[in-house]
Amino acid sequence: MKIGVLGCASVAERLVIPAIKASGVFELAAIASRNMEKAQAWTSRFGGEPLGSYEALVEHPGIEALYIPLPTGLHAEWAARALRAGKHVIVEKSLASNLSEVTALVELARQHDRALWENFMFEHHSQMKFIRGKIEDGTIGELRCIRASFGFPPFSDPGNIRYDKALGGGALLDSGAYTVKISQLLMGPGLEVKAASLVYPSGAAVDIYGGAFLCRPDGLFSELAFGFDNYYQCSLEVWGSKGKLTAERVFTAAPGFQPRVIIEKQNERQEYTLPADNHFVNILRVFHEAIASGQFAANYEKLMEQATLLQKIYDHAHQGKN
Numbered sequence: 273m274k275i276g277v278l279g280c281a282s283v284a285e286r287l288v289i290p291a292i293k294a295s296g297v298f299e300l301a302a303i304a305s306r307n308m309e310k311a312q313a314w315t316s317r318f319g320g321e322p323l324g325s326y327e328a329l330v331e332h333p334g335i336e337a338l339y340i341p342l343p344t345g346l347h348a349e350w351a352a353r354a355l356r357a358g359k360h361v362i363v364e365k366s367l368a369s370n371l372s373e374v375t376a377l378v379e380l381a382r383q384h385d386r387a388l389w390e391n392f393m394f395e396h397h398s399q400m401k402f403i404r405g406k407i408e409d410g411t412i413g414e415l416r417c418i419r420a421s422f423g424f425p426p427f428s429d430p431g432n433i434r435y436d437k438a439l440g441g442g443a444l445l446d447s448g449a450y451t452v453k454i455s456q457l458l459m460g461p462g463l464e465v466k467a468a469s470l471v472y473p474s475g476a477a478v479d480i481y482g483g484a485f486l487c488r489p490d491g492l493f494s495e496l497a498f499g500f501d502n503y504y505q506c507s508l509e510v511w512g513s514k515g516k517l518t519a520e521r522v523f524t525a526a527p528g529f530q531p532r533v534i535i536e537k538q539n540e541r542q543e544y545t546l547p548a549d550n551h552f553v554n555i556l557r558v559f560h561e562a563i564a565s566g567q568f569a570a571n572y573e574k575l576m577e578q579a580t581l582l583q584k585i586y587d588h589a590h591q592g593k594n
Contacts, residue, residue: 274301281341291552304329344440374579387568396554413514423502442478448498
């Protein structure tokens, strides 16, 4: 299946384009940039046809799917254009800047019968299968609490897109989205936001760090923390009635990296070094299989659940501040 890359973002260059080429199911057909020289430089390295505009890629008749690594604030416009043009679309997270934009994109995908995917690759790392297996087999007993943290030090470039409100910046839509997603993966649908905080230091146009408290109807809860001005954390802690499971690199286990999971019980501690995996390749294969089989409608609801929780966290954190 022929896929095109809409935009020359760092994540595409470092991780996703190599994964496309290694996937065995997609052919990299074109790379589009608003700068033709950049498109030509990238295709000279990776292959495919260089295109000097995003419009040229969206309208390309020989391409069936698009990968969009643009800033979050541009996702709604270009994903919508791609869907209207009959393309299947996989977009970097977060899918869009707010719930209304995601709702519109999902409706377009339904209307045009096209796959719409959010690139949460960590879900498809074999590490997650191991973690879920240990939870489901009762190794740590009944679940009591889930804690997820994803944050990192400030970016060296003050002009980084993550600091730009117009481009959909902010910690919630970036690192926070991962923690919301893993809560749903481990706790299931129907979560409610009980508390949230988003912090805007003096002069900041976007939230720089924050947290949230999500709760399931039966009382199981998750505590989330995220940010751009933090000591680096990329961890999951699952606390049970009989033990605790900790994953130290749950969101960013890069290709070739062997993640470590620790399970602690009374007078017992076991460390598991897991096999390396490429979750970028894995998610592309899942995306392709959904397209090939036509079984992609169920993903629409997942997109809506994620966007709804993000919106509720934002709204909860801003109550009484407007």
